[in-house]
Amino acid sequence: MKFEANYEDLNIAIALVEDFLFKNELDNTNPEDLKLLKLLKAREQNPKFEYDLAEIICGEGENSFPYRSSYYLTEFFKYLGFNFEHDGTTRRFWVEKVLKQLNIKDIAKIIRLGLFNKRDFRNYARQRNKNPDELFDSAIIEFKNFIEDSINTSNEFDLALLLNMNVNTELLFNQQTNTKDDELNKLIDESKNRFLNPIDKQIALEKIWDAFERVKTYFSSDKKQSLDILLNLISIDIEKSELENEFKTLTAIGNNYRIRHHEKGKKELTQLWQIEYLYFRVLSLIDLCIKTIKINNN
Amino acid sequence: MNPKLKENLQSLKAFKSNLTNENAANLITLIEEIKKELPEQYIIKLSVLKFYDNYTEVETLDDLPF
Numbered sequence: 001m002k003f004e005a006n007y008e009d010l011n012i013a014i015a016l017v018e019d020f021l022f023k024n025e026l027d028n029t030n031p032e033d034l035k036l037l038k039l040l041k042a043r044e045q046n047p048k049f050e051y052d053l054a055e056i057i058c059g060e061g062e063n064s065f066p067y068r069s070s071y072y073l074t075e076f077f078k079y080l081g082f083n084f085e086h087d088g089t090t091r092r093f094w095v096e097k098v099l100k101q102l103n104i105k106d107i108a109k110i111i112r113l114g115l116f117n118k119r120d121f122r123n124y125a126r127q128r129n130k131n132p133d134e135l136f137d138s139a140i141i142e143f144k145n146f147i148e149d150s151i152n153t154s155n156e157f158d159l160a161l162l163l164n165m166n167v168n169t170e171l172l173f174n175q176q177t178n179t180k181d182d183e184l185n186k187l188i189d190e191s192k193n194r195f196l197n198p199i200d201k202q203i204a205l206e207k208i209w210d211a212f213e214r215v216k217t218y219f220s221s222d223k224k225q226s227l228d229i230l231l232n233l234i235s236i237d238i239e240k241s242e243l244e245n246e247f248k249t250l251t252a253i254g255n256n257y258r259i260r261h262h263e264k265g266k267k268e269l270t271q272l273w274q275i276e277y278l279y280f281r282v283l284s285l286i287d288l289c290i291k292t293i294k295i296n297n298n
Numbered sequence: 299m300n301p302k303l304k305e306n307l308q309s310l311k312a313f314k315s316n317l318t319n320e321n322a323a324n325l326i327t328l329i330e331e332i333k334k335e336l337p338e339q340y341i342i343k344l345s346v347l348k349f350y351d352n353y354t355e356v357e358t359l360d361d362l363p364f
Contacts, residue, residue, distance in 0.1 A: 016340055
């Protein structure tokens, strides 16, 4: 059995280590280094970065870049000072392998001096009877898209979209209420359970409104004094007056509609989505209060 | 910054002139050392590389084919 060293993969390993060292040494306040860092980010994020760039260099597919045959690919790299000779294999795979062996500074050189060489665009446009400037401009746009797509390649897709769920809503529902006020905890948890049953939404709304009234007295049986403490506590970024208005508005809604009081003359809520709107509006405010109370150790 | 990795890079480059069956084990050890200094995405790319074909690891004389 004959031992065969694979120097191409050794070069790839060297380029990888060099890239990582460059990444840590480049200065992101220097415009030239910043360009390299963006290119490196595209390389890191896109597992097919070299393959995609190889297609561009070969002028394959529908892109606007000059087509390069086997001979011109070898010339392309030689002109830039890289001693690679096309071995007759499929052009894009060969170029991909070459690019993998080069560190990010070399890749930048290839793009700057080789890929956007105007002479190549002029010759190619003449052969194809095309306008070289238009070809050059569309090549720039295509290259920008390639970089942006590379950077966004590894963006995770939000599963919530596929599962048809609203993560904030689920979080609001899944947490157990755990304040020092057992009655408040019971009201909120029962309300949430009721809300999950479509025929119990009206009762859920009534329960959450009871919880809303209850949270106002969390700090004292004197509702006004307790609410003032609560408002001071929750007004961190949002103005106290804004939150005070929200409390007043919701209190008025609770009194004017058939939520807390069932006398004749109270406006009835007949549409499910109107009930849901009020439910989440008041639950969100209660959630804000409870979270803040918890942060302040009850 | 990261002198150990820089040193390992120089050692890695040294293999460019001389990668043989005898020192292939040293290269494997060096790559494992380098991996410790790199983030995951770089390790993944390093892990798929194959630096030799038909490398034979001989541990004892009994392993020899005679």
